[in-house]
Structures are given as structure tokens and as C-alpha cells.
Amino acid sequence: MTESFGPLSPALVLIVAGLLLPLVRGWLRNALFLAAPVAALALVWLLPLGPGLVVDWLGLGLVPLAPDQLARIFGTAFGIAALAGALYGQSQENVAEKAAALIYAGAAQGIAFAGDLASLFVFWEVMAIGSTVVIWSNGDTRAGLRYALIHVLGGILLFAGIAAEVSASGSVALQAVRADSLGRWLMLAGILVNAGAPPLSAWVADAYPKASWSGTVFLSAFTTKAAVLVLIRLFPGEPALLWFGLAMAVYGMVYALLEDDIRRLLSYSIVGQVGFMLVAVGLGSELALAAAALHAFAHILYKALLMMAAGAILKATGETRLSALGGLAAAMPLVTAAMLVGAFSLAAVPLTAGFVSKSAIMAALAADHAGLFWFALTAVSAGSFLYVGLRLPWFALFRPAGKAPEPRDPAWSMKAAMALLCGAILAIGCFPSVLVPLVPEISGVAILTPDHVLFQLQLLVAASCIFVMVLPLLRPRAGSTLDVDWLWRELPRKVLPAWARFTRPGRAALAVLEDPVRARLSAFSRRFAAELVNAANWRTGQIAFWATTLIAAYVLIAAL
Structure with a gap:
């Protein structure tokens, strides 16, 4: 009806x-x-x-x-x-x-x-x-x-x-x-x-x-998490998502460790954390799907908080490069607290929302005996603490200031928004049971048990020791990070001129074929034009294929 x-x-x-x-x-x-x-x-x-x-x-x-x-x-x-x-x-x-x-x-x-x-x-x-x-x-x-x-x-x-x-x-x-x-x-x-x-x-x-x-702040919250939602609805248990998710988790961690700009670092970490969600969706059990939704929920909160802290630093100093910052903790205490709460939640420190959601994902992996993914995501979680729980706050906030810009106090509304999200993240972390009415599948997951908390703290301490040992290697350096988009944004500009010179003799030899090819293309065009004029019915799949092919080709050419 x-x-x-x-x-x-x-x-x-x-x-x-x-x-x-x-x-x-x-x-x-x-x-x-x-x-x-x-x-x-x-x-x-x-x-x-x-x-x-x-x-x-x-x-x-x-x-x-x-x-x-x-x-x-x-x-x-x-x-x-x-x-x-x-x-x-x-x-x-x-x-x-x-x-x-x-x-x-x-x-x-x-x-x-x-x-x-x-x-x-x-x-x-x-x-x-x-x-x-x-x-x-x-x-x-x-x-x-x-x-x-x-x-x-x-x-x-x-x-x-x-x-x-x-x-x-x-x-x-x-x-x-x-x-x-x-x-x-x-x-x-x-x-x-x-x-x-x-x-x-x-x-x-x-x-x-x-x-x-x-x-x-808005961009960090919606697009990627809406995609996770649609994957939960349409493709739960799709095996390919396990491998896509694992690749994203590793990719996000590696590039975040290399990045100098705070907001780019946090953007790479978005990809990594969405990878955790995709692994859970690919697993497909009821607990795994609920854990993916819960981690999306927690991620929206702590990533928005981190972007707020980064935005406050940008607005106050005009700078977001770790190599140009330092010593901001005393001048911006609320921003420092917000960044630490968001960072600790992303790294799954106990008593934060991220610890609750990642515990649910790891419990789902353990229940399905997915040992490879459990160990891999545990290692990535430790790496997350390296780049966002230690490297980011140390170089941006705590290390002795060199020529760091003089900060300005954020507006009251910015402080209120950060305080709101800090409270929500800590409340969920301290009282996970408040989420059970929303996600009842997690009711049986061990979260704030002594052995689970102790294991996570040991993992974080190990990551901290690694950070101290490799600190010189993690020092931020000004410059741009080479990413895979170089293959379609820069490589064609370098290759096409050389390719044109290399193929010039061949093009001259193929010129003799120009007229026959043109005649065949003309016949092909006339046949399709006749179908249009005579109002012939095209199959939906045929329309979708040609529309996809032509528009995708246009998009790729325009992107170059």
C-alpha cells in the first residue's frame, strides 16, 4: 500500500x-x-x-x-x-x-x-x-x-x-x-x-x-562511515572485504607514521580505522557486524574530536605541520586534552570508546578463529598508538618549542564542542553497558575485565618502548609523501611525451590503415544512430555498460 x-x-x-x-x-x-x-x-x-x-x-x-x-x-x-x-x-x-x-x-x-x-x-x-x-x-x-x-x-x-x-x-x-x-x-x-x-x-x-x-570535522564523519553502513546492509560476510580491510589497516598505519601534516596524518588514519570495520563486515557474523557498526560509531566521535583539535591548532597558529609545531600544551590545555582523549581512543586505550569497539572486533575475530586477522589487527592497533598516541602529541604539543607560532585561544563554541565529544568518549569507555540497548550483540564481550585491560596495557607499553628506541626515525620532516595516486596524477605527464617520441615512426607506418578504420567506425556509428532514430529498445545492461564505460573514461582523462 x-x-x-x-x-x-x-x-x-x-x-x-x-x-x-x-x-x-x-x-x-x-x-x-x-x-x-x-x-x-x-x-x-x-x-x-x-x-x-x-x-x-x-x-x-x-x-x-x-x-x-x-x-x-x-x-x-x-x-x-x-x-x-x-x-x-x-x-x-x-x-x-x-x-x-x-x-x-x-x-x-x-x-x-x-x-x-x-x-x-x-x-x-x-x-x-x-x-x-x-x-x-x-x-x-x-x-x-x-x-x-x-x-x-x-x-x-x-x-x-x-x-x-x-x-x-x-x-x-x-x-x-x-x-x-x-x-x-x-x-x-x-x-x-x-x-x-x-x-x-x-x-x-x-x-x-x-x-x-x-x-x-564534517568530512571526517560521514562519507567513509556511510560506505561501511551500506556494506553491512548489502555485502555482510563478503570474503573480499577481509583482505581489502587488512590492506587498508596496514596502509593507513604506514602512511600516518610517515606524515608531517597533522590533518593528513589523521586522514590516513581514517583509512586505517575503516579497514578494521571492513574486516569485521567481511567476517559476517552477528557479533562482527555489530562490532563494525559500533567501531564506526566510536570512530565518528574520536576522529571528529581529533579533527577539532587539529582545526583549533590551525586556527590558532596558522600551522599544522609537526615539524613546525611544538610546546603548545601549556598554551592550549583544552586542545591538548582533546587531542589526547581522541588519540587514546583511536589507539584503544582502556576507558575510552575505541577500546570498547576494538574489543568487540577482536572478540568477533577470536570467536571465528580468524587468527591471521586477529594478530595483524593487534599489531596495527599497537602501530596506531605509535603515530597518534605518542608521535602526534609529542611533536605537536609537548616537545620543547623552537620557533613555534604564538597560539590564540579558541572560541567558546570550539571548546564546548571538544568538551562534549571528550565526555561522550570517556563515558562510553567507562560504562560500556550504556551501548548494550543500541548494540545488544556486545553484551557478552569481555571489555573491562582485568586480563583484557592488562593485555592491552602491555601492548601499549611495548609500543611506547619502541617509540623511545626509534624516535629519531619518527621525527617529522617537511615535504610530501609519495602515494599511489602518483601513478595517475604525475606518471602520465612524465611518460606520455617520451612515449609520443618513441611511437612517432610507428604512427607513420599505421597511417595507411586510417581510412579502413575510419570506414568501420562510420558504419558502427550509423548502425547505432539508426537504432536511436527507430526508437529501438536497448537492454538495461547494455545501457549501463556503455554509460559506465564512456563516463568512467571521461573521469579518468579529466583526472589526469
């Missing part, structure tokens, strides 16, 4: 507020910027769990609002991030960024509550537009363009996969599947682009640090 109107969606509240924001001024604009996330977060909990609103569109049953337990988990995390980000960004004067940030957050809520593939895709594309504008609003058009092109590619792959899936099944239902057909592999590939999976992981560290001091 089709309903003409249903419960109000959290996505609609944020998107409408984002569209209205440029039309109001002064205190009313700031009030709307803060009130919209509050209303959306309230709706996440007021919506009754159930099948949701069904809309009949061209014979397809669309479900744009389908509240369930998973939607409530991610909707709560997205709502807290939007609220904290809006509070943190109260002093941001760029109205385009504020409006785009609300639309971006609203699209993430739309993905969380979407109950069909068509609604999911619409919000997916709105999220890409909103996040691109957040980056562009800081003035870096090239970084925004590269970000947009990557997400256009991901959207094309997702659309082609959805079209193939709908053509094969005749349904737009959002349900768990296996990557056992071309269409489903295309869907999986499109989602993995947004998750920051290799070989396209570099877009995260390339784009996020180019946003403003406040825009990066």
Missing part, C-alpha cells in the same frame, strides 16, 4: 535547513545551523522501528524512510557528529560551507534510513555534492575537483551495478547479497571507492586537509 505521507525524516530536516541557511542572517543563521542537527538527532530516536514509508514510483516500491536498529546506530552517530560540528563551527563565517555541511549530514542520514537501492543512490549522490562544496568553499578548487571526479567514478560504478541488479531481479529492495555477478561487483566497487579502499585510498588524505578548520 502506498502512503502519501509518513514520519518526518532526519535527512529532510537537515537538507531543508541547509537550503534555507543562506536566506537567513546573523544569530538566526547560527541558531538554525545548530537547531537542525538537534532536531534530526531527536527524530532518530522518535521514529518507530518498522518497515517505514513505502512510495510507489513507476511500479517500484521505494522505501525512503525505513527505521531499524542499524539505522538508529548510524543515525545517532551521524546526529552527534552533525551537532558537535555545528557547535564547533559557530564562528565559521562561510555560509556556503555551513549550508553544504548540513546537506552533507542530511544525505548521510538519508543513507542510514534508506530502505531501497534507488533512494540509497539519490542520497549517495547528494552526499558527494555536499562534501565537494565543503571542500570547494575553502578555496581549493583543484582538490575539490579531484575529490569530485573520484566520487563521480564511484557513483557511476554504483549506478551501473544497481541498474544491472534491478534488471536481473526486477526489484530495488535493499538486501544482503553476494558479489557473484558483474552488477554486484560493480556495486561493491562503487561502495569501496567511498570507503577509501585501495587502489584509490589516497583521495582521503588528498581532499580532507584542503577543507577549512571546521569543514574537515
Whole structure:
């Protein structure tokens, strides 16, 4: 049965507020910027769990609002991030960024509550537009363009996969599947682009640090975690995700250890922590999927807090390079506390939210006897403490200052937002049982038991000893880190001129074939033109294939 109107969606509240924001001024604009996330977060909990609103569109049953337990988990995390980000960004004067940030957050809520593939895709594309504008609003058009092109590619792959899936099944239902057909592999590939999976992981560290001091807080919360949510819904237990996740975890740790810029370091760590989530999704058990959702929840909180601390340093000093900072702890005590709480949570220090969520992931791995992944992620977790719990605070905050910039005190709203997230992270870490109503699957996981806490502390002490021994090697150095995006951003510029000179004789020899090839292409074009003129019916799969091929080729060429 089709309903003409249903419960109000959290996505609609944020998107409408984002569209209205440029039309109001002064205190009313700031009030709307803060009130919209509050209303959306309230709706996440007021919506009754159930099948949701069904809309009949061209014979397809669309479900744009389908509240369930998973939607409530991610909707709560997205709502807290939007609220904290809006509070943190109260002093941001760029109205385009504020409006785009609300639309971006609203699209993430739309993905969380979407109950069909068509609604999911619409919000997916709105999220890409909103996040691109957040980056562009800081003035870096090239970084925004590269970000947009990557997400256009991901959207094309997702659309082609959805079209193939709908053509094969005749349904737009959002349900768990296996990557056992071309269409489903295309869907999986499109989602993995947004998750920051290799070989396209570099877009995260390339784009996020180019946003403003406040825009990066929003960027850190939504895109990659929305991808994790969709993977939980569509591809639970997909074996390929185990290996993608492990590769991301190692990649994020290695590049974060090498990075000089704080916000790039934290962006690389986003990829690494999403890798933990993908391993859990690939495992596929009930506990593993709940642990992936819980780690996404915790990650949104502590990564937003870390980006807030980095943004406060940037705004106060105009600098985010570790090699140019130092001695800020005494001058910025609240920022120091926020960075330490966020860093310790990322590194799974006991009594923090990250310790709770990583304990659930490790328990799921142990229960499924996934020994390789358990040991690998344990090692990566120790490495995380090296780069974010020791290296980052030591060089940015505690080492004796050389010519460090003179800091300015952050605005009250920035302090309030950091205090809010610090409180949430510590409350979850000290009282994990508060999460059981939200994620009941973790009720049997041993978290604050003496043996588990002792094991984690031993791991952290070992990492600290390694840090002291290799400190000279971890010293930040100014410069850029060579990443895999060099292969398509710089290598063609170096290779193509030489290749043109090398192939010049061959091109002259092949010129004699130009006329026959041109004749065949002309016949091919006439045949397809005739099909268009005669209104011939093309198969959906054929349309999806050619659209994907042509647009993907355009995106790749433009990215060069």
C-alpha cells in the first residue's frame, strides 16, 4: 500500500535547513545551523522501528524512510557528529560551507534510513555534492575537483551495478547479497571507492586537509562511515572485504607514521580505522557486524574530536605541520586534552570508546578463529598508538618549542564542542553497558575485565618502548609523501611525451590503415544512430555498460 505521507525524516530536516541557511542572517543563521542537527538527532530516536514509508514510483516500491536498529546506530552517530560540528563551527563565517555541511549530514542520514537501492543512490549522490562544496568553499578548487571526479567514478560504478541488479531481479529492495555477478561487483566497487579502499585510498588524505578548520570535522564523519553502513546492509560476510580491510589497516598505519601534516596524518588514519570495520563486515557474523557498526560509531566521535583539535591548532597558529609545531600544551590545555582523549581512543586505550569497539572486533575475530586477522589487527592497533598516541602529541604539543607560532585561544563554541565529544568518549569507555540497548550483540564481550585491560596495557607499553628506541626515525620532516595516486596524477605527464617520441615512426607506418578504420567506425556509428532514430529498445545492461564505460573514461582523462 502506498502512503502519501509518513514520519518526518532526519535527512529532510537537515537538507531543508541547509537550503534555507543562506536566506537567513546573523544569530538566526547560527541558531538554525545548530537547531537542525538537534532536531534530526531527536527524530532518530522518535521514529518507530518498522518497515517505514513505502512510495510507489513507476511500479517500484521505494522505501525512503525505513527505521531499524542499524539505522538508529548510524543515525545517532551521524546526529552527534552533525551537532558537535555545528557547535564547533559557530564562528565559521562561510555560509556556503555551513549550508553544504548540513546537506552533507542530511544525505548521510538519508543513507542510514534508506530502505531501497534507488533512494540509497539519490542520497549517495547528494552526499558527494555536499562534501565537494565543503571542500570547494575553502578555496581549493583543484582538490575539490579531484575529490569530485573520484566520487563521480564511484557513483557511476554504483549506478551501473544497481541498474544491472534491478534488471536481473526486477526489484530495488535493499538486501544482503553476494558479489557473484558483474552488477554486484560493480556495486561493491562503487561502495569501496567511498570507503577509501585501495587502489584509490589516497583521495582521503588528498581532499580532507584542503577543507577549512571546521569543514574537515564534517568530512571526517560521514562519507567513509556511510560506505561501511551500506556494506553491512548489502555485502555482510563478503570474503573480499577481509583482505581489502587488512590492506587498508596496514596502509593507513604506514602512511600516518610517515606524515608531517597533522590533518593528513589523521586522514590516513581514517583509512586505517575503516579497514578494521571492513574486516569485521567481511567476517559476517552477528557479533562482527555489530562490532563494525559500533567501531564506526566510536570512530565518528574520536576522529571528529581529533579533527577539532587539529582545526583549533590551525586556527590558532596558522600551522599544522609537526615539524613546525611544538610546546603548545601549556598554551592550549583544552586542545591538548582533546587531542589526547581522541588519540587514546583511536589507539584503544582502556576507558575510552575505541577500546570498547576494538574489543568487540577482536572478540568477533577470536570467536571465528580468524587468527591471521586477529594478530595483524593487534599489531596495527599497537602501530596506531605509535603515530597518534605518542608521535602526534609529542611533536605537536609537548616537545620543547623552537620557533613555534604564538597560539590564540579558541572560541567558546570550539571548546564546548571538544568538551562534549571528550565526555561522550570517556563515558562510553567507562560504562560500556550504556551501548548494550543500541548494540545488544556486545553484551557478552569481555571489555573491562582485568586480563583484557592488562593485555592491552602491555601492548601499549611495548609500543611506547619502541617509540623511545626509534624516535629519531619518527621525527617529522617537511615535504610530501609519495602515494599511489602518483601513478595517475604525475606518471602520465612524465611518460606520455617520451612515449609520443618513441611511437612517432610507428604512427607513420599505421597511417595507411586510417581510412579502413575510419570506414568501420562510420558504419558502427550509423548502425547505432539508426537504432536511436527507430526508437529501438536497448537492454538495461547494455545501457549501463556503455554509460559506465564512456563516463568512467571521461573521469579518468579529466583526472589526469
